[in-house]
Amino acid sequence: MLNRRQLLQNGLLCGGAAALSQFPTGMAFADEATRLYWFGSPARAERTLAVVKLFETANPGIKINSEVGGNDYWSKLTTMIAGGNAPDIYQLAPSRFADYARRNATLPLDEFLGKIIRTDKLMPNALKLGSVDGKIAGIPLAINAFALLYDTAIFEQTGLKPPVETTTWDDFAKLCVELTKAIGKPNLWAVGNCARYSYALEAFLVQRGKRLYLDNGQIGFDIEDAKAWYGYWDSLSKAGGCVSAEIQALDKNQIDSNPMSKRNAAMTIAFSNQLVGYQQLAKNKIALTSLPILEGSGQSGLFYKASLHMAVANNVKNPELAAKFLDFFINDLEAGKALGVERGVPLNLAVRDVVAPTVDEVSKRSIDYISSIADRVGDFPPQVPIGASELEERVYRPIADKLGFGLLSVAEAAQELISQANRILKL
Incomplete structure (x- = not known):
């Protein structure tokens, strides 16, 4: 896990909003704050924290307290959820996504779709990748194949x-x-x-x-x-x-x-x-x-797969704020530029069009591949079981x-x- 000193040395810490220490059980947050937890490389941390900073700038008074996990990500997440101290928003791999949803660890997001979470520019049927037992249990962040x-x-x-x-x-x-x-x-x-x-x-x-x-x-x-x-x-x-x-x-x-x-x-x-x-x-x-x-x-x-998901904890204190951040993460053009294709090709087609000309030649190869197989992909797969x-x-x-x-x-x-x-x- 990246600690605070390492992130400061690498220039990854965005202002005072991203506190990358583990939050103690029972720590109180103001209504305008939410907790974000994810795993991945230092490059992913840099990109994610850039989006956090963009979101906070666009929404004065709101703070996203961010933590990036290491090899102990899943054990820590399980411990936090079991202790009633789940992060408000957390990243899930497709192999574990449905498992967490079926254990009632995620908040269904259906009521926010088309309202707080915009869906009009997402690739057709993309949200099926976030559906578990008829409910949208999380938002797919990007696609791969x-x-x-x-x-x-x-x-x-x-x-x-x-x-x-x-x-x-x-x-x-x-x-x-x-x-x-x-x-x-x-x-x-x-x-x-x-x-x-x-x-x-x-x-x-x-x-x-x-x-x-x-x-x-x-x-x-x-x-x-x-x-x-x-x-x-x-x-x-x-x-x-x-x-x-x-x-x-x-x-x-x-x-x-x-x-x-x-x-x-x-x-x-x-x-x-x-x-x-x-x-x-x-x-x-x-x-x-x-x-x-x-x-x-x-x-x-x-077939297209969700590369990763973001889920909202079922006991989140401010679900509207969490939904607002997820909307920003997948739909905001500047956020899309910051994220690039490190997590996969954007679901939002408008974001994809904006991102494609800005990425390096290697990332463009990944985008071009996803486009090249469009007429050869089959149906989305069933969710991975417990x-x-x-x-x-x-x-x-x-x-x-x-x-x-x-x-x-x-x-x-x-x-x-x-x-x-x-x-x-x-x-």
Whole structure:
């Protein structure tokens, strides 16, 4: 977590409005103050605090007391909510959003829509991304989509052509094996072993007419789908097309620990807004395209996702003020310029039009990608169910690693995935 001194040294603290210490339980705030809590990089802190300052300037007398969390974000948030000291406004990841809403930790925002929170310039149906059980439980902050990122210089050096939107999974496997051989360097492969990434599996499933999760909160695939997924990556690994199990096991599902960022892979499957982060860590230009598909004319497996949500605590003292800040965050043009596309491409189409010419070349690539797939995306997915975050940590990654190390067969991995997922999602 960034402390006050670090933020002062980095120029991130905006006036006296942003107190970045943890607020003690029971601390009273005036009616014109509200608490904001989020997680992310120093760059995100800088952008968020810039919006806070803009909001306070536009609304004299109102204070936004801001705190940015670190690795302990979720434990602190849970503790604050359990103690009745929840932040008035807090950021949620899509994998946890519906969980918090269904535990009544968020305030439904329906009554503020079209009144305090303007919706007329948002992309069509965007608020469905914030809907849980028929109520708007939070505001999606931006959108992203699945993407395949690749190092352009490596493809130029080897003379091989990078994947395109019509590349099939079979073609991709052949390319990966050929690319690894063409690179000819120890500990550098074509791609990471993406068997452990649930988001990559989700795109694969959508292409097969399935879903990772259903509306009822259960998994939307069967053991044959799991066998196909694990079998693909197991075969690619044995053929030398993706990184070794030892390398992949070091990935903590963060940009900086991904094999591509560690220069052990030329490609990775990620989210489009993560291009900025990957490019910052790369020596060469990183480009992005859509994921491989089952067959040339098949479904893309793509859909727009909420990159993050902002929710309002169910016990917030001044819900109108919280709603006003959320409106400013997603609809104000100057706020949009300050935020850029670090959290994803803006939901507000007018903001998007204003932001696009102001961002750097890397961010523009992310915006252009979102626009380029507009006629290929499918329906928004169901909300991630309670227990999904546990699946990420205890099921998807561990099972894929066991498969990679040869501790499980493809059939055993598939069976364990189905059994563990059904057990956790039935809790």
